[in-house]
Amino acid sequence: MAVGGFAVDDNSRAFSGRVTASVVITCIVAASGGLIFGYDIGISGGVTTMQPFLKKFFPVVLRKAADAKTNIYCVYDSHVLTAFTSSLYIAGLAASLVASRLTRAVGRRNTMIIGGLTFLIGAALNGGAENVVMLILGRILLGFGVGFTNQATPIYLSEMAPPKWRGAFGTSFQFFIGIGVVVANCLNYGTAKISWGWRLSLGLAIVPSAIMTVGALLISDTPSSLVERGKVDQARDSLRKARGKDIDIEPELAELVKTSEAVKAANEEPFVTIFERQYRPHLVMAFAIPFFQQLTGINIIAFYAPVLFQSVGFGSDSALIASIILGCVNLLSIIVSTFIVDRYGRRILFLEGGTQMIIGQVAVACVLAVTTGVSGTKDIPRGYAVLVLVLMCIYAAGFGWSWGPLSWLIPSEIFPMKIRTTGQAISVAVNFATTFVLAQTFLTMLCHFKYGTFLFYAGWLIAMTLFVILFVPETKGIPLESMYQVWERHWFWRRFVSLP
Numbered sequence: 001m002a003v004g005g006f007a008v009d010d011n012s013r014a015f016s017g018r019v020t021a022s023v024v025i026t027c028i029v030a031a032s033g034g035l036i037f038g039y040d041i042g043i044s045g046g047v048t049t050m051q052p053f054l055k056k057f058f059p060v061v062l063r064k065a066a067d068a069k070t071n072i073y074c075v076y077d078s079h080v081l082t083a084f085t086s087s088l089y090i091a092g093l094a095a096s097l098v099a100s101r102l103t104r105a106v107g108r109r110n111t112m113i114i115g116g117l118t119f120l121i122g123a124a125l126n127g128g129a130e131n132v133v134m135l136i137l138g139r140i141l142l143g144f145g146v147g148f149t150n151q152a153t154p155i156y157l158s159e160m161a162p163p164k165w166r167g168a169f170g171t172s173f174q175f176f177i178g179i180g181v182v183v184a185n186c187l188n189y190g191t192a193k194i195s196w197g198w199r200l201s202l203g204l205a206i207v208p209s210a211i212m213t214v215g216a217l218l219i220s221d222t223p224s225s226l227v228e229r230g231k232v233d234q235a236r237d238s239l240r241k242a243r244g245k246d247i248d249i250e251p252e253l254a255e256l257v258k259t260s261e262a263v264k265a266a267n268e269e270p271f272v273t274i275f276e277r278q279y280r281p282h283l284v285m286a287f288a289i290p291f292f293q294q295l296t297g298i299n300i301i302a303f304y305a306p307v308l309f310q311s312v313g314f315g316s317d318s319a320l321i322a323s324i325i326l327g328c329v330n331l332l333s334i335i336v337s338t339f340i341v342d343r344y345g346r347r348i349l350f351l352e353g354g355t356q357m358i359i360g361q362v363a364v365a366c367v368l369a370v371t372t373g374v375s376g377t378k379d380i381p382r383g384y385a386v387l388v389l390v391l392m393c394i395y396a397a398g399f400g401w402s403w404g405p406l407s408w409l410i411p412s413e414i415f416p417m418k419i420r421t422t423g424q425a426i427s428v429a430v431n432f433a434t435t436f437v438l439a440q441t442f443l444t445m446l447c448h449f450k451y452g453t454f455l456f457y458a459g460w461l462i463a464m465t466l467f468v469i470l471f472v473p474e475t476k477g478i479p480l481e482s483m484y485q486v487w488e489r490h491w492f493w494r495r496f497v498s499l500p
Helices: 021-031 034-047 051-057 059-066 079-106 109-128 130-158 163-191 198-203 205-216 223-228 233-241 250-266 277-294 298-303 304-312 316-344 344-372 382-400 403-414 417-449 452-471 482-489
Strands: none
Touching: 021 130, 021 163, 021 233, 034 079, 034 109, 034 130, 034 163, 034 198, 034 205, 034 316, 051 059, 051 198, 051 205, 051 277, 079 109, 079 130, 079 417, 109 130, 109 198, 109 205, 130 163, 130 223, 130 403, 130 417, 130 452, 163 198, 163 316, 163 403, 205 223, 223 233, 223 417, 233 250, 250 417, 277 403, 277 417, 277 452, 298 382, 316 344, 316 382, 316 403, 344 382, 344 452, 403 417, 417 452
8 A cells, every 4th residue: 555655564454354233333323423513513604694693692793784885795794793603612622632531531432422411501501592691601512512522433433443444434423514514504494584493493402412422322432442441351342343243353452452551551641742753743633634624614614604605695595505505515525435535545535625625715716706896895696606606515525525524534543542532632622723713713804805715715725735745644444553654654754753
């Protein structure tokens, strides 16, 4: 297998295992943790276009919309409105760092349960909110819930999946995020005409959180987590169910025990260890991949899709329908990724998807520049608004089979056991920190940069595609405990790690 120009021995058969019904069911249940994140992304944008919601909490937005002289890009430029959206992500950042130790101490499964319960409480508070303080407090609790689940779930999937099919199982987290977005958009469309519809949309977030929490109670923890906590017999049972009764799981279990004992013997602080020179490649990926994922602009566009489509010429209902279409395209493209990620590898999807997104963003910028003018005060003809939707779908499809699922998959599979939860915590924290900044600034950026906002993201897409070409190795089919090979044989990263 080629990795950055070097051959890597394919050790995927070293620890064999077929795809069993048990591992499929277990991973589907675990991946449902993505539902709560996706549901929140979809709900937030739709609710912020509902007039009863805006009238109660953000009346200044309605006053701007009533002003005929307002620039179409600036109608929704409200700091309080963006605080509503982005407060979740600063809470998620804090929770993800705490979740690193929690995931090691109580396990991946139990961390998901804690996250689900916290999210459920936040959803109930949002549904019953009477003022902005209650609304943002609920968002903060949602953030804690998402922070815990986004930390534990990708690790759970990577540790449970057979190496040969780890990519497909890992992308299922993004698939459930996509389902959450589509369901939320459909619900927003159905409740938009009801005066208390926003309460229904926000409050029904308890449903995906309840599904995930109950599901997590019914599955076992990962073999790696159980071994890490000294529960070797339970780890053996979990591994046997995951790999199949006719598979000799003792070599894989022995490797897990050996790695765990070495970690305990070293007795090192993971947040210190990860900064050692030999883990420089891992640390760079923990920062760069989630940072770049958010700078594709996808989550910001997903948050504000209804707002964005209303700004470029759709009516309120049409904007919600356009958001549903965008979500469905993204969901279908994730399914494509699931089927091809373990056949063609991660790098080719990164490169194709990145190129496709660059084309989509530049094309959207060109259409908006021509139709709205430099000032952004012209109305967009209906036909051009539809063209914007088509171009956004091309962009969303590119994300759905590249940076979407792979940005969760890669960080969950590259770290050795001793720094795995720490590396994932940094990755999730960077994701939330970047999302917070972008969510807090997107509407202002849209107001001042106008169509140039899309060129801003296109520029970042070019940078991250070059980063993949030069620095991201192929990890397809490599067992987690053998992942050191990809760094030792990479043209650049091998200078930081030493061959045994």
